[in-house]
Amino acid sequence: MSYIELDKRYIADTYARFPVEIECGKGSLLYGADGKEYIDMGSGIGVNVFGACDEGWTAAVTEQLNRLQHASNLYYTGPCAKLAEILCEKTGMQKVFFCNSGAEANECAIKAARKYAAEKHGDGCFTVATVKNSFHGRTLTTLAATGQERFHKLYNPLTPGFVSVSAEKPEELEALADGVKLAAVLIECVQGEGGVIPLSKEYVEFLREFTEKRGILLMTDEVQTGNGRTGKLYSYMNYGIVPDAVSTAKGLGGGLPIGAALLGEKLKDVFAPGDHGSTFGGNPVACAGAYYVISRLDDAFLAEVTRKGGLLKSFFENAEGISSVSGYGLMLGLKTEKDAREVAKECIQNGVLCLTAKDRVRLLPPLNTPDGLLLKAAKVIADACKGV
Numbered sequence: 417m418s419y420i421e422l423d424k425r426y427i428a429d430t431y432a433r434f435p436v437e438i439e440c441g442k443g444s445l446l447y448g449a450d451g452k453e454y455i456d457m458g459s460g461i462g463v464n465v466f467g468a469c470d471e472g473w474t475a476a477v478t479e480q481l482n483r484l485q486h487a488s489n490l491y492y493t494g495p496c497a498k499l500a501e502i503l504c505e506k507t508g509m510q511k512v513f514f515c516n517s518g519a520e521a522n523e524c525a526i527k528a529a530r531k532y533a534a535e536k537h538g539d540g541c542f543t544v545a546t547v548k549n550s551f552h553g554r555t556l557t558t559l560a561a562t563g564q565e566r567f568h569k570l571y572n573p574l575t576p577g578f579v580s581v582s583a584e585k586p587e588e589l590e591a592l593a594d595g596v597k598l599a600a601v602l603i604e605c606v607q608g609e610g611g612v613i614p615l616s617k618e619y620v621e622f623l624r625e626f627t628e629k630r631g632i633l634l635m636t637d638e639v640q641t642g643n644g645r646t647g648k649l650y651s652y653m654n655y656g657i658v659p660d661a662v663s664t665a666k667g668l669g670g671g672l673p674i675g676a677a678l679l680g681e682k683l684k685d686v687f688a689p690g691d692h693g694s695t696f697g698g699n700p701v702a703c704a705g706a707y708y709v710i711s712r713l714d715d716a717f718l719a720e721v722t723r724k725g726g727l728l729k730s731f732f733e734n735a736e737g738i739s740s741v742s743g744y745g746l747m748l749g750l751k752t753e754k755d756a757r758e759v760a761k762e763c764i765q766n767g768v769l770c771l772t773a774k775d776r777v778r779l780l781p782p783l784n785t786p787d788g789l790l791l792k793a794a795k796v797i798a799d800a801c802k803g804v
């Protein structure tokens with residue numbers, strides 16, 4: 417049996433995989449088991465921020481791998497402490513909880529908000545508002561937070577205490593906050609799975625002002641938008657606000673599983689020993705990789721992400737069959753006249769791997785992809801968008 421056949425036989429059928437087996441890669445190029453070369457415009461859904469097998473990242477990870485792979489959270493280890501320090505220094509957040517995925521990072525932020533609100537505002541204050549069309553993960557709680565009904569059906573009852581509101585109508589949040597005691601508002605500044613839809617600057621500013629005034633926490637889900645993706649270290653930095661908590665994962669580890677909830681001033685002391693935990697959380701190998709990632713994402717690097725994103729944006733803005741381009745930095749959504757998944761399939765034929773999100777083609781290339789490769793891939797994608 418081929419691996420594709422083996423996978424179909426033994427892997428739970430939760431993914432609509434494309435018929436490609438990826439065997440290896442170098443930088444922004446990936447190679448199929450049949451030897452076919454692909455330009456990677458998805459980076460494993462925003463994970464491989466420096467592409468495949470980046471030398472610096474691989475060295476950082478293997479050095480730690482040869483020292484110690486895991487110690488448990490009963491003891492101190494260096495890599496997680498160093499990573500927490502650099503994350504706090506670069507964001508102004510105060511404390512970090514490490515876990516292993518985006519859903520878990522959101523779970524932690526939600527637990528922190530609930531405990532804070534219960535202690536500060538009393539037992540009935542637990543509701544978390546999220547935005548319609550958002551995505552926050554696949555656990556029963558983060559599904560409840562996800563503002564898209566299509567993910568909910570068949571899994572009810574979900575965790576209670578979540579309500580989604582429209583980002584076009586600030587009055588919906590106002591009415592909600594008048595009706596129930598709100599603990600927090602959780603947002604993606606740019607909705608990734610929702611189709612690369614940025615929230616407006618006015619709405620995000622409104623949220624910061626409104627939550628501040630009402631003693632409600634504001635938390636940003638930076639699982640997809642974080643770690644340099646939008647041209648800032650975290651996407652809220654494009655909006656000139658500071659949230660009370662930030663959750664992140666995907667690109668943080670540069671390819672290894674890690675998630676983090678960054679807690680600001682109000683939440684920094686919310687947890688005491690025993691309140692929360694994760695066996696693998698803060699794993700030294702994952703943290704060594706993440707430390708390398710975060711250290712490399714300096715201002716000069718981030719400016720390059722913005723420049724490269726601009727290059728792609730202007731290329732697509734005039735392309736036939738593409739009606740609009742959304743997003744920041746190297747997180748772009750293309751509204752195509754053709755079906756997005758058909759475009760992605762045609763791109764595979766022509767050696768480019770791209771993603772889709774709802775009815776858009778979604779691009780999340782490695783952040784250091786050379787301009788030449790970006791433009792080569794852009795041409796293949798634009799050609800695939802032509803003609804219905």
Ligand SMILES: *Cc1c(COP(=O)(O)O)cnc(C)c1O
Pocket residue numbers: 516517518519520522551552553554604608609637638639640641665666
């Ligand atoms: C991917 C994603 C998640 C879930 O992350 P997992 O690591 O798959 O659990 C949560 N929020 C956002 C915004 C995401 O894009």
